[in-house]
Structure formats: structure tokens, C-alpha cells
Amino acid sequence: MTLEGCKILFEAMRKVALLAILLIAACSKKETGKLTWWQFWTDPQTRPLVTELVAKFEKENPGAKVEVTDLTWADGHEKITVAFSAGQPPDVLELGSDWIYEYAANKLLLDVTQKAESLKKDLAFWQPAMLDGKTYALPWILGTRLMFYNFDLLNKAGFYDVPVTWDQLAKLNKELAKFKPKIYGFGANASERHRLYKKFLPFLWSAGGEIFSEDGKSCALNSPEGVQALKFYADLCQRSLLATQANLDEAFLQGKLAAVISGDWLLKKLKNAPPKFGYTTALMPSPDGQLYSRTSFAGGEFLAVSAKSKQKELAWRLVQFLTRPDNQVYFCRNALIPTPASVTAQADPFFLSDANYKTFIEQLQLAQSSPPHPHWVEIEQAIEEAVEQAMYKKKSAKQALDDAAAKINALLRS
Amino acid sequence: MAKTKAGFLLPLPWTLTLLVIWIFPLLWSLVLAFADYNLLSGELKWVGLENFKKLFSDPYFIRALKNTFIFVIGTLPFTTLFALLLAMALNRPVRGKNFFKASFFIPTITSLVVVALIFTQLYSEGSWLYRWLGQFFNLPSGGFLLSEKTALPSIMIMDIWAAIGYYILLFLVALQNVPQELYEAAKVEGADGWQTFWAVTFPSIKPMLFFIVTLNTIKSFQVFTEVFVMTKGGPLGSTATAVYFIYEEGLFRFKMGYASAAAYLLFGIIALFSYFLFKSFKSDAEVLTPAGTKA
Numbered sequence: 001m002t003l004e005g006c007k008i009l010f011e012a013m014r015k016v017a018l019l020a021i022l023l024i025a026a027c028s029k030k031e032t033g034k035l036t037w038w039q040f041w042t043d044p045q046t047r048p049l050v051t052e053l054v055a056k057f058e059k060e061n062p063g064a065k066v067e068v069t070d071l072t073w074a075d076g077h078e079k080i081t082v083a084f085s086a087g088q089p090p091d092v093l094e095l096g097s098d099w100i101y102e103y104a105a106n107k108l109l110l111d112v113t114q115k116a117e118s119l120k121k122d123l124a125f126w127q128p129a130m131l132d133g134k135t136y137a138l139p140w141i142l143g144t145r146l147m148f149y150n151f152d153l154l155n156k157a158g159f160y161d162v163p164v165t166w167d168q169l170a171k172l173n174k175e176l177a178k179f180k181p182k183i184y185g186f187g188a189n190a191s192e193r194h195r196l197y198k199k200f201l202p203f204l205w206s207a208g209g210e211i212f213s214e215d216g217k218s219c220a221l222n223s224p225e226g227v228q229a230l231k232f233y234a235d236l237c238q239r240s241l242l243a244t245q246a247n248l249d250e251a252f253l254q255g256k257l258a259a260v261i262s263g264d265w266l267l268k269k270l271k272n273a274p275p276k277f278g279y280t281t282a283l284m285p286s287p288d289g290q291l292y293s294r295t296s297f298a299g300g301e302f303l304a305v306s307a308k309s310k311q312k313e314l315a316w317r318l319v320q321f322l323t324r325p326d327n328q329v330y331f332c333r334n335a336l337i338p339t340p341a342s343v344t345a346q347a348d349p350f351f352l353s354d355a356n357y358k359t360f361i362e363q364l365q366l367a368q369s370s371p372p373h374p375h376w377v378e379i380e381q382a383i384e385e386a387v388e389q390a391m392y393k394k395k396s397a398k399q400a401l402d403d404a405a406a407k408i409n410a411l412l413r414s
Numbered sequence: 415m416a417k418t419k420a421g422f423l424l425p426l427p428w429t430l431t432l433l434v435i436w437i438f439p440l441l442w443s444l445v446l447a448f449a450d451y452n453l454l455s456g457e458l459k460w461v462g463l464e465n466f467k468k469l470f471s472d473p474y475f476i477r478a479l480k481n482t483f484i485f486v487i488g489t490l491p492f493t494t495l496f497a498l499l500l501a502m503a504l505n506r507p508v509r510g511k512n513f514f515k516a517s518f519f520i521p522t523i524t525s526l527v528v529v530a531l532i533f534t535q536l537y538s539e540g541s542w543l544y545r546w547l548g549q550f551f552n553l554p555s556g557g558f559l560l561s562e563k564t565a566l567p568s569i570m571i572m573d574i575w576a577a578i579g580y581y582i583l584l585f586l587v588a589l590q591n592v593p594q595e596l597y598e599a600a601k602v603e604g605a606d607g608w609q610t611f612w613a614v615t616f617p618s619i620k621p622m623l624f625f626i627v628t629l630n631t632i633k634s635f636q637v638f639t640e641v642f643v644m645t646k647g648g649p650l651g652s653t654a655t656a657v658y659f660i661y662e663e664g665l666f667r668f669k670m671g672y673a674s675a676a677a678y679l680l681f682g683i684i685a686l687f688s689y690f691l692f693k694s695f696k697s698d699a700e701v702l703t704p705a706g707t708k709a
Binding site: 190192193241247377 | 452453455456554556557560562645646647648649651
């Protein structure tokens with residue numbers, strides 16, 4: 001081999017070695033700052049806020065890089081479950097309040113009991129995030145359902161104030177049924193799975209009923225209070241507009257519906273495009289109209305860190321950052337959501353200066369969520385079935401609830 | 415030798431995909447059908463035939479099967495009959511034939527999700543159809559899809575409308591392959607229209623008829639998209655079909671073993687039906703070539 005040849009060979013070897021070193025360096029380069037976050041805010045008004053918050057976080061934490069993935073409510077639950085099952089979950093997850101239990105029970109979420117201690121005062125609504133006394137997620141943006149009323153239609157029915165008791169709501173429904181072309185007093189959800197129970201539970205709670213007995217060992221649905229609630233709800237539905245939630249909201253916006261149970265999304269629509277009629281929000285009615293009994297359903301979005309995350313510290317910092325009062329105020333103000341989980345944020349003048357926002361926060365304080373339970377999906381199905389059967393007059397309220405209670409009791413024993 | 419190697423190598427990307435995302439899950443779900451599998455914890459517990467036993471006593475599954483049978487029996491004959499009639503109408507010189515052909519075929523090439531969304535509007539309370547028919551039959555408020563009695567039939571009618579175009583096309587192919595001489599011979603023999611249909615047309619298109627009925631049976635047993643988009647199984651479970659049941663158990667409750675068992679049971683039912691269809695058609699189909707002439 002000539003010297004020239006040796007030189008070329010040497011040069012080539014050096015290059016290969018350099019390349020290899022570069023490659024190794026690239027692979028082992030400590031990616032301290034990279035985080036993945038799966039979240040659900042996809043509508044065009046809200047999504048840019050997520051981007052802004054992430055940019056702010058990256059600025060506050062030099063070297064951090066957050067990769068955001070958007071999910072939809074239609075298939076997000078499936079995708080998260082599959083990701084956990086495949087052992088490739090993201091570092092930070094936004095979770096619906098009723099999903100936390102199953103993931104926590106399978107030890108997939110980071111136990112943040114100690115870390116969250118200092119935040120317990122500021123954030124409200126911890127019940128869905130707890131399992132066996134431990135905390136697995138932080139409440140972030142909450143949501144509750146309350147009554148929306150159309151003032152013009154209320155006046156038409158001879159009402160000069162919003163209904164406070166069940167009897168008044170029933171009367172409103174009856175009065176408006178007479179008019180032609182058709183308008184409705186109340187709009188009820190028809191057979192929408194995973195929605196129907198959220199509409200019935202406020203009535204159950206307002207009447208003083210519960211799903212489980214106090215010791216949690218049996219089903220209390222078929223108590224006299226429960227039967228009273230379902231009987232009232234089923235009777236109310238007879239004259240009501242039966243439709244899906246989307247169509248009910250639409251009917252309300254078109255001024256064909258005097259009262260509907262809905263959430264912050266409807267208020268957002270009303271604020272974005274003010275209707276011709278006067279509207280207001282109000283607390284849920286109850287049998288006696290007393291404040292303490294005007295209960296509603298609450299849920300919300302929670303933030304959790306996956307137990308498998310390699311970036312637990314940084315992930316926790318992101319979760320903490322997002323639930324910080326100033327960031328919650330910024331997010332909720334611009335997304336027109338009146339119910340941040342932070343109590344400090346709730347007291348922001350922006351929310352207090354608007355009567356409807358105030359009602360939301362007031363209702364949230366009176367609201368409950370479905371009790372966490374390993375058999376919840378089946379229990380939910382049994383409740384919805386009972387409500388449907390009473391609504392469609394297949395069974396009496398008592399019979400429907402007795403059957404549901406028998407089913408749930410069998411689940412509790414298994 | 416090199417040629418053989420290339421022969422194995424070239425379809426490799428396709429074969430691998432087939433194995434990984436088709437065959438493997440298929441076999442894995444057969445394994446799961448005999449197990450209790452928790453997707454989240456990864457726990458797998460053998461339960462033998464327990465899943466299948468449970469299915470037969472599960473009122474939701476029985477109801478889903480019942481709804482599926484109603485769907486199959488309620489759509490299959492109509493889809494086939496209407497498709498045949500329309501194909502025969504199109505098989506003669508009609509003015510604007512291509513226009514009709516295209517308009518019958520458009521629902522078929524439209525995504526079923528889109529069709530289902532359009533019909534959801536059409537069937538809802540505010541639509542002209544509901545105002546018109548609802549007043550006539552005195553139906554309760556809420557639209558067709560929110561009443562237990564009308565929800566499933568409404569989906570079935572939509573399905574017939576949406577599926578018919580494809581079968582018209584298949585029937586047309588068969589009809590155009592019937593030799594003209596046979597018709598001429600029938601004419602010479604003095605056969606009237608009805609006799610010509612039974613003696614010439616029907617035997618000639620029988621293989622295609624078999625194909626269409628089998629295909630449509632299998633497709634109808636697997637009805638899912640319409641239900642998922644339009645009713646999610648409601649109201650009162652009146653539109654919950656077998657595949658929808660499998661979806662709910664598997665992808666909503668994550669009971670993978672139970673859902674797999676249901677899926678294999680449905681597979682068995684479909685296989686059984688196809689077998690009987692095959693048997694009942696076979697005796698004639700054997701002696702006929704698809705072109706319709708006697709071999």
C-alpha cells in the first residue's frame with residue numbers, strides 16, 4: 001500500500017469515527033427538558049391560549065421544551081388507555097374527572113399527595129382526584145351544569161322571576177305547552193349515554209337522595225327521595241322537548257326553549273353572539289327551593305403526571321404552572337370559562353363583575369360529582385337505564401329504581 | 415433461486431403489515447376470548463369458556479343480537495329487490511340513463527359517516543320530514559331517532575338507500591351479460607315479460623344474486639357506523655347492534671376478553687349464515703358460469 005493510499009484510508013476511518021462519536025453524543029445527549037403533554041382544548045378560540053401558556057412555561061424554565069398533543073373527547077379516553085397499555089404514556093395528562101380513578105387504581109399515575117399539600121388551600125374539588133387517601137391529580141378547570149332561562153318566554157308564561165322550586169319549573173313547562181307554533185318550557189336529554197345520568201343526579205341530590213348508602217355497601221337509589229326525584233323528572237320530560245344536548249342548546253339559542261340545563265359552553269355561545277331575547281343563568285331548582293338543596297353535577301379537567309414519566313420533576317412543574325392562579329385567570333378569562341379550580345382565580349374581578357359567571361361559581365360550590373367506584377361504568381349504565389325506562393314510561397319510577405338498585409347491589413357484592 | 419428470493423422479498427412489506435396488523439391481532443383476540451384481560455394493568459387471567467357462557471345470559475348481548483337480526487332481515491330483501499328492479503329499469507334504453515346511474519351511485523361513494531350525519535338532521539325534530547310524517551302519524555316530540563319504535567327502522571331505511579347503488583351496479587353487470595339470443599329465443603317461443611324474467615333473466619343472474627346476498631348479509635351483520643354516529647345504541651337500547659355491543663364492551667369498558675368472545679361468536683354466526691346461503695344457491699350456481707350461459 002502506498003503512503004497516499006494509507007492517508008486516504010486513515011482519513012476515511014477518522015471520518016467514520018467522528019461520525020460515530022457524533023451519533024453517540026446525539027443519542028446520549030441528556031434530553032432534560034423535553035416533556036410531552038396530552039390535552040383536550042382544541043377549539044379555535046382556546047387552542048392558542050394553550051400555546052401561549054406553554055411558551056410562557058418554556059421561558060420560565062430555560063431548557064424545557066413541551067410537546068403538546070391534542071385529543072378530542074370522542075376518542076381521548078381510548079387513546080390514553082391504549083398509550084398506558086403500551087407503556088408509552090405522555091409525561092403530563094389532562095384527564096376528565098371521572099377517569100382518574102381507574103388510572104390511579106392501576107398505579108399508572110404519580111402519587112402527588114405530598115407535593116399537592118401546599119396547593120390544597122387554593123385549588124377546590126379534590127374528591128375525584130383522591131383514592132384511598134392519596135392524591136393523584138390536580139384540579140384545573142372545573143365545570144358545572146345549571147339552568148339557562150329565556151326571559152321573554154318566562155314572561156309569556158306569566159313568570160316574572162326564574163323558577164326556584166320543582167313545582168314552578170313544572171308549571172312553566174305546562175304553561176308554555178299551550179302555545180303555537182310550538183315552544184317548550186323545558187328541554188331534556190333523550191337517551192344520550194354518559195350524559196343522561198349527569199342530568200338526573202342533580203334532581204336525585206336535590207331531593208335528598210343518594211346513589212350509595214352511607215356505609216357505601218349498598219345502593220340507596222330506590223329510597224323514597226330517589227323515587228320522588230325520578231318520578232318528577234320523568235313527568236317533567238313528558239311535556240318537554242326531548243333532544244340531544246347539542247340540539248337542546250340550539251333550540252335555546254333560537255328562542256324556542258324557555259329553560260335548559262347546560263354548561264359554560266352555552267354561556268360562551270350566548271356571549272359570542274348575543275341573542276335577541278333576554279337570558280339569565282340560575283341555580284338548579286329543588287323541591288323546596290332552599291339554597292342548600294339546589295345541588296348540581298360538577299366535573300372538570302384535572303392534570304396528572306404519569307407514573308412512568310422520566311421527567312417527573314419537570315412534569316410536576318408544568319402541572320403546578322398551569323394550575324397557578326394567574327395562569328388560570330388568564331386562561332379562563334380568554335376562553336370564557338367561569339369556573340377555574342383555583343379559589344384565588346375565582347375571586348378575580350373579571351368573574352365577580354358578571355352575574356352569570358357568579359352564578360356558575362355559586363353553583364359549583366353547591367355541586368357534587370359522581371362517587372368514584374371501580375364498577376362506575378356499570379353503575380352509570382344501570383342509572384341511565386332506570387331514567388330511560390321511566391322517561392319512556394316502560395316502568396314506574398319505583399320499579400325502575402328497584403331494578404337498578406338490585407343490579408347495583410349485585411355489583412357491589414361481587 | 416435468486417428469482418424465488420425476490421419473489422418472497424418483494425411482497426415482504428405487504429406481508430409484514432398483514433402479519434403485524436391483521437393476523438396477529440386476529441389470533442391474539444382469539445386467545446383473549448378465553449381470558450379476562452385488563453388493558454390497564456396488563457393482567458391476563460384464563461377463564462376458559464366463561465366469557466361465552468356469560469354472553470348467552472347477558473340481556474344486553476341478546477338484545478344486540480336481536481336488533482342485528484331485525485336489521486339484517488329488514489334490510490337485505492329490500493335492498494336486493496329494489497336494486498334488482500332499478501337495475502332492470504336501467505338496463506333498457508332510458509333517457510338520461512347515465513344521470514340516473516350516477517345519482518343512484520352517489521350515496522354509495524359518499525362516506526357513511528356523512529350520510530349518517532345528513533340523515534340525523536333529516537330525522538330530527540325540526541326537519542320537514544318529521545313535521546310532515548310526525549303530524550300525520552301523531553308521533554311524540556324528539557324526532558325519529560329518539561323514539562324507541564322508530565329509531566331502528568329509520569336507520570334501516572337510510573341503510574337501504576345508501577347501500578342500493580352498489581348492488582344496482584353489480585346487477586347491471588350481470589344483466590348486461592345475459593346473451594341477447596336467449597331473449598330472442600324467448601320472444602320466438604311467445605313468452606311474455608314475466609315468463610322471460612323467470613326463464614331467462616333470473617337463472618342468468620343467479621350467480622350474481624348469490625354474490626350480492628352473501629356480501630350484503632355479511633355487511634349487514636356488521637352494522638356499526640350508522641349506530642355509532644346516529645344513536646349510540648339508544649333509545650332504550652333499541653338500536654344497539656352486535657358490533658356496537660362489542661365496541662362498548664371493548665373500547666369503552668375495556669373488557670377486552672369479553673368483547674373478543676362476542677366478536678368470535680358473531681364471526682361464527684356470520685360464517686354459519688354464509689354456509690347456508692352457499693348451500694342453498696350451490697346446486698344451481700354450479701352449472702352456471704357467471705356469464706349466465708349453461709356450461
